[in-house]
Amino acid sequence: MTGGVALRDRTAIAGIGQTRFGRGLPESELELGCLAVAEAIADAGLDPSEVDGAVIFSMEDGREVQLARSVGLGDLRFFAEVGYGGGAGCATVGLAALAVASGQCEVAVAWRARKRAAPSSRPWARVEARVGGDFQWTRPFGLLRPVDEIAMLTRRYMHEYGATRDHLANVALACRKHANRNPRAVMHDRLLTREQYMESRWISEPLCLFDNCLETDGALACVVVSAERARDLRHPPVYIHSYAQGLPRQHQVMTNYFCEDPLRGPSHVCSERLFGAAEFGPGDVDVAQIYDAFTPLIPLSLEGYGFCGRGEGAAFTEEGALEWPDGRLPINTSGGGLSEAYVHGFNLILEGVRQMRGTSTCQVEGAETCLVTSGEGVPTSALLLRS
Amino acid sequence: MSRSLILPDPADPDSAFFWEGTARGELRVQVCGRCRRRRHPPRPMCPFCRSAERGFEVLSGRGRIWSFVVAHPPLLPAYAELAPYNVIAVALEEDPTLRLVSNLVPGPGAAPGEVDPAGIRIGEPVRAIFEPVEDVFLPRFVREG
Numbered sequence: 001m002t003g004g005v006a007l008r009d010r011t012a013i014a015g016i017g018q019t020r021f022g023r024g025l026p027e028s029e030l031e032l033g034c035l036a037v038a039e040a041i042a043d044a045g046l047d048p049s050e051v052d053g054a055v056i057f058s059m060e061d062g063r064e065v066q067l068a069r070s071v072g073l074g075d076l077r078f079f080a081e082v083g084y085g086g087g088a089g090c091a092t093v094g095l096a097a098l099a100v101a102s103g104q105c106e107v108a109v110a111w112r113a114r115k116r117a118a119p120s121s122r123p124w125a126r127v128e129a130r131v132g133g134d135f136q137w138t139r140p141f142g143l144l145r146p147v148d149e150i151a152m153l154t155r156r157y158m159h160e161y162g163a164t165r166d167h168l169a170n171v172a173l174a175c176r177k178h179a180n181r182n183p184r185a186v187m188h189d190r191l192l193t194r195e196q197y198m199e200s201r202w203i204s205e206p207l208c209l210f211d212n213c214l215e216t217d218g219a220l221a222c223v224v225v226s227a228e229r230a231r232d233l234r235h236p237p238v239y240i241h242s243y244a245q246g247l248p249r250q251h252q253v254m255t256n257y258f259c260e261d262p263l264r265g266p267s268h269v270c271s272e273r274l275f276g277a278a279e280f281g282p283g284d285v286d287v288a289q290i291y292d293a294f295t296p297l298i299p300l301s302l303e304g305y306g307f308c309g310r311g312e313g314a315a316f317t318e319e320g321a322l323e324w325p326d327g328r329l330p331i332n333t334s335g336g337g338l339s340e341a342y343v344h345g346f347n348l349i350l351e352g353v354r355q356m357r358g359t360s361t362c363q364v365e366g367a368e369t370c371l372v373t374s375g376e377g378v379p380t381s382a383l384l385l386r387s
Numbered sequence: 388m389s390r391s392l393i394l395p396d397p398a399d400p401d402s403a404f405f406w407e408g409t410a411r412g413e414l415r416v417q418v419c420g421r422c423r424r425r426r427h428p429p430r431p432m433c434p435f436c437r438s439a440e441r442g443f444e445v446l447s448g449r450g451r452i453w454s455f456v457v458a459h460p461p462l463l464p465a466y467a468e469l470a471p472y473n474v475i476a477v478a479l480e481e482d483p484t485l486r487l488v489s490n491l492v493p494g495p496g497a498a499p500g501e502v503d504p505a506g507i508r509i510g511e512p513v514r515a516i517f518e519p520v521e522d523v524f525l526p527r528f529v530r531e532g
Contacts, residue, residue: 132399
């Protein structure tokens with residue numbers, strides 16, 4: 001059997017929940033996580049005592065033990081965590097699906113709660129005065145923040161393939177337009193023009209303010225059950241058609257400059273298994289939620305997941321290709337990390353579910369398939385959802 | 388939050404040879420003790436032949452700018468004082484798939500913010516110099532010729 005096929009459509013996302021988004025929310029990360037998980041379980045029409053599996057981000061402050069005893073989860077028979085920050089989101093759902101499909105547990109929850117001011121946020125700002133390991137090769141020279149690390153790859157990408165700031169603006173503007181239709185989006189009321197993009201301040205050239213995701217407090221969660229069980233619950237099942245992870249050989253997290261082909265990111269590896277296990281290919285994807293901590297991750301991911309060839313990701317964004325409703329591949333239809341909320345990409349998963357339920361504020365008509373990806377530039381993961 | 392530059396930890400056993408080299412004005416790169424292939428960053432085992440024997444080779448310090456960024460605030464305090472400043476990735480002459488992250492400076496003792504970012508080009512030839520900061524020497528690069 002081809003790798004990954006055993007999981008195909010055997011599990012489904014049956015419930016989703018989220019808190020409001022904002023800056024400086026009074027609740028702790030743990031409390032936000034509890035709110036989102038409780039809502040997701042209620043959305044599925046289940047009782048918290050029925051939950052017997054939990055998958056979290058390694059960076060999560062509210063550990064499964066603490067959340068379980070607050071929300072009143074049942075006896076947990078499966079619990080796991082996934083590392084690498086923004087690369088983890090789809091893998092938490094994927095691990096939950098593997099656990100349910102293999103019978104290790106029956107009802108699994110996955111979530112992410114994040115506060116901008118929390119200890120687990122902005123690790124770059126808390127670095128020690130002396131660093132070993134990977135950091136010693138970059139931090140002393142002032143390559144400090146995630147944006148600096150991605151800017152280095154972006155400049156090279158622009159040089160090799162003729163990508164321009166206009167291409168990056170295409171991404172930022174598409175996400176903003178979608179957020180303007182989504183009342184929950186942080187940027188719901190804030191329009192963005194190409195002129196504003198071009199005139200905004202630099203953060204790390206060639207990346208400006210609007211190439212960066214938001215800094216958001218909030219939490220989101222989802223519930224994974226078997227396909228059979230999902231069919232008896234409140235909402236139409238959103239099937240997990242395929243799931244994969246990717247950590248390329250000779251990879252270095254975020255600063256992947258030390259291998260032969262730095263622009264071949266983790267999405268390329270993830271994509272092989274993801275689509276290899278699927279009944280459809282990139283051309284059959286109706287809508288995509290692509291991890292967008294920074295705008296250049298979109299062209300890189302479009303290439304990695306096979307929507308176009310190497311070096312063609314920037315040109316793919318032209319002529320409104322990423323915009324709802326008429327683009328050939330509407331992406332990040334709730335506004336994404338750039339304009340809805342940045343909660344380590346977990347909001348992309350929930351938007352994928354809404355597209356498959358038919359309840360997005362930028363609903364792609366008749367959408368039956370959705371790609372959701374996690375961070376590019378770090379060990380990553382992705383899901384193919386199907387209605 | 389640190390008020391000074393972030394510096395390498397000399398206690399990191401895998402990379403001590405590199406920082407001992409910069410203190411002697413040498414740009415060293417790790418080589419496998421068995422198959423002699425170079426690798427950077429340093430690591431305990433050769434990914435080509437699985438040998439744990441390792442040494443180093445002194446390179447010319449010459450290379451070409453592979454990519455660069457220009458960092459603007461918000462930054463850590465010691466770096467914000469230098470901003471806007473460049474950070475470059477240099478493809479080394481002996482093997483362009485070996486790259487170092489560093490800064491382009493106009494000369495010894497100068498700061499990376501002193502180079503006009505508008506003049507930096509991918510592909511520019513550069514050469515390493517070794518700059519003392521507290522108790523370590525950081526490799527930085529100047530334009531060649």
